[in-house]
Amino acid sequence: MFMKFLGGAAMALVLTGTAVAQDLPVLKASVLKFGTVNWELTTITENGFDTANGFDLDVNGVASGSAGEIAFQGGETDVIVSDWLWVARQRAAGRDYVFIPYSKAVGGVMVPEGSEAQTLADLAGGKIGIAGGPLDKSWLILQAYAQRELGFDLAGETEQVYGAPPLIYKTATGGDFAGAINYWHFMAKMEADGMRKIIDIADAAEAMGLDPETPLLGYVVKGEMLEQNPDLVNGLAAASRDAKDLLAGDDAAWEALRPKMNADTDAQFEALVAGFRAGIPAEGPVDEDAANTMLSLMAELGGEELVGEATSLPEGTFLQPGS
Incomplete structure (x- = not known):
């Protein structure tokens, strides 16, 4: 589902400042306990993609995704997972949030x-x-x-x-x-x-004239964090891509995740793997013209109740390569 789908994957990451080996910063992840984002985060930590990209990821489960949004907006966390339309709405309201693509999966x-x-x-x-x-x-x-x-x-x-x-x-x-x-x-x-x-x-x-390749769900950081610690933000994006590359082609990596996937049958397991792989967004910059078309349609269909003041794509919504 649009941006819902990805059904229940919201999370929050907290920069704790704790030092580990090699003095890496720790990113504490507060994730919906049964959200599909756990599959990627587990792949990141179990394969060392976090430390290889300059940080240490610590994941904790939470009961609801809305708690992450509230904590993020209140300054208690540094990163959450949400859809980019929410980010666009927040930017239009004056909040400097930035979106890092995670998934384009829809149903x-x-x-x-x-x-x-x-x-x-x-x-x-x-x-x-x-x-x-x-x-x-x-x-x-x-x-x-x-x-x-x-x-x-x-x-x-x-x-x-x-x-x-x-x-x-x-x-x-x-x-x-x-x-x-x-x-x-x-x-x-x-x-x-x-x-x-x-x-x-x-x-x-x-x-309806929309681009199905536009990523829908992603990690969200504050512009201040990106400005002050770009290596950390780009490290998170790189670790996410490393995990996707592994999950895209390595069946053994999925067997390790199976206990987390709540699949009752082999058919369900295979369908979940195929669905995740189909949702992996292409590497490279987001097509902002295509995203603007989508936002304009959402504004037309859902009005201010859905998109707030964001009737066109605010500049800086997406983390683009090299930013």
């Missing part, structure tokens, strides 16, 4: 095994389970896509049921929804459990 619309639905219009009269609220970015994109491409009022012709990702997953696999939208890793498990995807969010976004 799609799933229907039960045996459903005859082929398009969104075939869901008319049914219930749609949505992991999030009315301003969920994937849900907004799908409504706009259905109206433009199919002439179909998706919200008006269906009943929406909003809920937490695990609840939507359980209810959807039980066959109680005509269709369901969930975070990408829950959707991978739904597909492994026999549900069928009728449209990818990425395909709907592309039909």
Whole structure:
């Protein structure tokens, strides 16, 4: 899901100032206990990608992602994981936050095994389970896509049921929804459990003129931290890329992560690996024109309640190579 998907990966990193071997700074990570970002962070620490890039990563689990945002905004932490639209909104409000790409993973619309639905219009009269609220970015994109491409009022012709990702997953696999939208890793498990995807969010976004290669989720730092300690910020970005490069091609690295992945079957495990790999963003600078197009559409669909004063991409939103 747009920016939700990545369902539940928010985290906070605290620069503790503690010294370790070679006097490396320590980054303390406060991560949603079952978030998929744990897979990358574990890969970083177990393979020494943090120390190789000039810092020591210390990861701790938290019960909710919102706690990280609050702590970050209050100056109690140095880095969190969020979507770049949130960063753009904060920059438009005068807060100097910077986004380091982490994932472009999105989901799609799933229907039960045996459903005859082929398009969104075939869901008319049914219930749609949505992991999030009315301003969920994937849900907004799908409504706009259905109206433009199919002439179909998706919200008006269906009943929406909003809920937490695990609840939507359980209810959807039980066959109680005509269709369901969930975070990408829950959707991978739904597909492994026999549900069928009728449209990818990425395909709907592309039909709306958006670039599916735009990374959605990432690490967020303050501009002050980047200015005062660019080696530390760039070291975090490099360690993230090292972990992605390993996970992209090494199956053994995934076997080491399997206990953290909550996969009940081999099919679920394989679907989660494939989904993560598909979400790895390309190395290199973010296409800011494409991001601006996405932000403009989100402003049109969700208004100020979603993007605040950010009707166009604020300068400096993304950490670009060489910055």
